[in-house]
Amino acid sequence: MTVAQARRQAPPARRVALLRGVNLGAAKPLAMPALLAVAESLGWTGLATHLRSGNLLFDASLSDDEAAIALREALRVQLGLDSAVVIRSGARLAKLVATHPFAGGDPARTVIACCDQVVSAEATQRLEQLVANGEQVQVDGADIFAAFPNGQASSKLALGLTSAVQPAQATARNLRTMTKLAELAAGPAT
Numbered sequence: 001m002t003v004a005q006a007r008r009q010a011p012p013a014r015r016v017a018l019l020r021g022v023n024l025g026a027a028k029p030l031a032m033p034a035l036l037a038v039a040e041s042l043g044w045t046g047l048a049t050h051l052r053s054g055n056l057l058f059d060a061s062l063s064d065d066e067a068a069i070a071l072r073e074a075l076r077v078q079l080g081l082d083s084a085v086v087i088r089s090g091a092r093l094a095k096l097v098a099t100h101p102f103a104g105g106d107p108a109r110t111v112i113a114c115c116d117q118v119v120s121a122e123a124t125q126r127l128e129q130l131v132a133n134g135e136q137v138q139v140d141g142a143d144i145f146a147a148f149p150n151g152q153a154s155s156k157l158a159l160g161l162t163s164a165v166q167p168a169q170a171t172a173r174n175l176r177t178m179t180k181l182a183e184l185a186a187g188p189a190t
Contacts, residue, residue, distance in 0.1 A: 019054025084169035090185030102147035
């Protein structure tokens with residue numbers, strides 16, 4: 001039996017798919033029922049969405065990388081939507097929320113960005129160069145913690161985060177949203 005076959009026979013695990021850049025103004029419109037239908041077509045179970053920003057809870061036996069590739073391709077083929085997809089387990093989301101180094105501030109101005117690969121030292125330096133006006137940023141592997149005490153609207157860090165970490169693909173959610181996603185994903189796979 002190959003590793004891939006063993007993984008597919010493993011019991012499903014509870015995960016969250018974070019889609020990048022959907023439903024931001026007129027950019028990349030995606031109805032949540034359509035997202036659920038795409039996930040169902042992949043054979044995933046335990047499906048639910050949270051908010052309209054591309055947060056999908058699901059159960060699947062695939063690895064995070066396999067699930068991200070499958071969902072991104074299915075979105076492209078079925079809906080004509082090209083969006084980066086980053087997957088995190090419920091346990092990993094809970095750990096990110098619990099260990100956020102800047103969590104004492106306003107949860108709407110505190111962010112966790114999840115990347116599809118480890119952020120390089122060069123990308124970390126690019127992020128640090130964008131910090132201004134009391135902002136904070138810390139990279140932990142493929143995850144980025146940030147605090148924006150003056151908001152994100154005019155922040156060079158907020159506006160440049162996803163391009164600074166390239167070639168990694170990143171998508172960010174505020175701490176309030178990530179906390180809720182961790183709670184929703186805390187249960188066992190269905």
